[in-house]
Amino acid sequence: MEYCVTGKVLGFLYFFLLLLLQQQCSALEVTAPSSQSSLIGRDVLLPCTFRVDNPPVNPKFLALLWHFGDKEILRYDNKGKVSSPRLSIDEKLILEGNASLSLSNVTISDRGTYRCSVIYSPNTQHKEIRLHIHAVPEVVVAKRILLKNQGTSLQCSVTDFYPQSITVTWLRNGKLLANSALGPLQRNADGTFRQNSTLTLTPSDTLNNPEIVCQVQHESLPTPRQDGYKVKYGVPPSVQVYSAKINGRPEQVLVCEASQFQPEPVQIKWILNGKIAEDPRKSKDGGYKKGSYYLINPTSGSQEGNISCVVEHETLLHPITETLQLRQEDDGAKYSAGNIAGAIFLTMLLTVAGITAGLWFLIYKKKYFQRFRVSHIHRSQMLDGEKVTLYCVASDCPKDPHVIWTVEENDRKKMTENESQAEGEGNMLLGQEFSVRTDRTETDGRHNVTSSLSFTPDLLKHKKSVFCKFVCDGRAKEEKLDCSFILLKPKDSMKFSLSESGEVLSCLTLREFYPRDIQIRWSCGVGHYQQLESNETFTLNPNCTFNTESKCIVPGHLFKDPGFKVRVTWNHQSNDGEEPREFSATDPEFPWHPQMGEIINPDTLIHSKEGKFQCKIWGYFPDALEVKWLRREAGGQELFSVCPSEKYKIPEMEQKREADGTFSCTVSLIVSVSAITEQGAEFICRVRHPSLGEPLETSTGALSVRGVPVVTNITQKDRQIIMEIDQFYPQNIEITWYKAVGKQKDYWMISDVQNKLYPNSDDSYRLTSICEGMDLVDKMNPSDFYFTSLVQHQTLNSPMKIEFLRERGVYYLLSEGQKLNPLPKC
Secondary structure: OHHHHHHHHHHHHHHHHHHHHHHHHOOEEEEOOOEEEEEOOOOEEEOOEEEEOOOOOOHHHEEEEEEEOOEEEEEEEOOEEEOOOOEEOOHHHHOOOEOOEEEOOOOHHHOEEEEEEEEEOOEEEEEEEEEEEEEOOEEEEOOOOEOOOOOEEEEEEEEEEEOOOOEEEEEEOOEEEOOEEEOOOEEOOOOOEEEEEEEEEOHHHHOOOOEEEEEEEOOOOOOOEEEEEEOOEOEOOEEEEEEEEOOOOOOEEEEEEEEOOEOOOEEEEEEEOOEEOOOOOOOOOOOOEEEEEEEEOHHHOOOOEEEEEEEEEOOOOOOEEEEEEEOOOOOOOOOOHHHHHHHHOOOOOOOOOOOOHHHHHHHHHHHHHHOOEEOOOEEOOOOOOOOEEEEEEEEEEOOOOEEEEEEEOOOOOEEEEEOOOOOOOOEEEOOEEEEEEEEEEEEOOEEEEEEEEEEOOOOOOOOOOEEEEEEEOOEEEEEEEOHHHOOEOOEEEEEEEEOOOOEEEEEEEEEEEEOOOOEEEEEEEOOOOEEEOEEEEEEEOOOOOEEEEEEEEEEHHHHHOOOOEEEEEEEOOOOOOOEEEEEEOOOOOOOOOOEEOOOEOOOOEEOOOEEEEEEEEEEEOOOOOEEEEEEEOOOOOOEEEOOOOOOEEOOOOOEEEOOOOOEEEEEEEEEEOOHHHHOOOEEEEEEEOOOOOOOEEEEOOOOOEEEOOEEEEEEEEOOEEEEEEEEEEOOOOEEEEEEEEOOOOOOEEOOOEEEEEEEOOOOOEEEEEEEEOOOHHHHHOOOOEEEEEEEEOOOOOOOEEEEEEEEOOEEEEEEOOEEEEEOOEO
């Protein structure tokens, strides 16, 4: 009885120890950081790893869950994986204890708490990771030309940042400025923020051309980001407007002048009844005086209402606007230029008192004549070989003025056209057709004239000057249009090269332009631009036009940022404002995009051996190449990242500088091949580079794995030889046995053979071949017997041959004709 009780107790203790052992074998430990950070738009990895006390991990007892807040976003267990398109987990690394979650193209809505849960029955552990999202602010100061001895304000725009807390400070020559204010915080559509800071400057703040800097601190920045400029002074423009009709023609000429301004760039545009009046026939002079004219043709429809000349300049907070009233007139009516011009010059004194009648008459006559004014010569854009028209306006003349046009040729000859010749008729002088048309009006005894000269310019003849002279009551006033009145627009092209030190040599070529004066500026940056130095060389063409090459050196490493751009602008009289060209590494004309060769696969992938894949990449610059290996399962569509592990080795990429300055490299992936994982699978090499909009990819194609048969064991049992062959793939294998008596010749095939095939857990196969080598008659024969086994498989170049000897009842394995140890018995 005691024996029975003791036996039950021992059985219970054994069962308890067995449960305890199972509990200890499944012990689980999960590791993850408490927080992770990422920039908006990037891919982020949330690390989570686990370890069991008794590896390897058994997938039957494993389940992984990821939660975002209270929502389950990914699940993996023995039934498969459930996730969303932007989430991924490398299933090949799970059994190695890696449950990390990849999240692509993060947005602000992705910030929050993620929970990694690992269940390894019967244990469960959780780790929480707080994901912080940042967006780096862009900082741009609106640069203005300031007026001396006047206060002003500057604005700094801070855009596209997250989270919302920023600190903006203003510096004058490195010292803090206090008089600034932040505007309202505004949210963008993608959840980022923008905010402006306005700095109020006193006259003393702008003395001696200080450097004003806007500096921004934000938690996404390791150091403050800033933008600024050195203060420059200017003079605002003075604006005048003229208007007249030309006799015999339906057009109405409106002339707008801006003068006495600094620096040179100024913009003039016309607003007709509240809308921008687009007219390609605009004119401009360089330097410190600029004009624009606009033609109104009543035949194109009603032109009643008003038209405004709007002048914009760097010194102006708001544009200067001058407006004229338009009205439809009868055939006999005249649109009086004198009334409008007289309104502009109301500042002239019209009365003189306290003098005698005779002295009053002389002084009045003199003052009356001094009101006589002549505009500078306005012109349309003159291109070689196209007819152009020049305009000049005289106003407030005491008597009807006489007009004389003079064109100075390159050989210093002069051609004169005046209205005493038949108006409206072309005159062939020096092989060119010139015509003068004049419109006259009179109001209150004051005469007003608008005169035009039309001709076809010739660059080889007409590079000097044009003069317009008005003779009024014996006195003359003359305006001169200097040599640059013929304009040819430059034809542009770009080319790039690399220096030995890794700099990008950028060359802008402008061809066949006239005149020679042209301004070229280079700048570069991300979001805002910094000026670059350049040098220009000019050449003169046989047709008197010019070519120029402008060269600029840009540090090559700056192109590693895909947002980095180089900007070149040129300003020529033939263009309506600056002509810009921008380029970056992503532009098609950037010549150094990477090229990929095909992936070089091993001749044969052998099960349980290593296979090396290689891919050549060349022709790229800069050396900011990013290479990633991906894997696609047999018959699947989803791609998985390949990470370094015991199964995968990714040697470090070595980039080589070629003779032409570009880079090349050969990237490799070494795989421990297994038939169960690599058969039918596919590896992809993906390349990213700042010059690529979309990544480049090349594939191995579906892989084919082979396993070489290995003889693992040979034993002997009675009259049988038992041979075990393992690790071959695919399963098709052929084993043939032969025997001979007395000597190693005259073999014949043995028919009594049993071959048994078994699958292995790694998808390879093993086989046991049992050969009944001896029958009863053979056993009574005292002679020696020789046996040969031939193993044939598609992985073998020639059959594998194994030879045996039976001597005096004992079996031996032969190698190169020599006896070895007797075969062990089963």
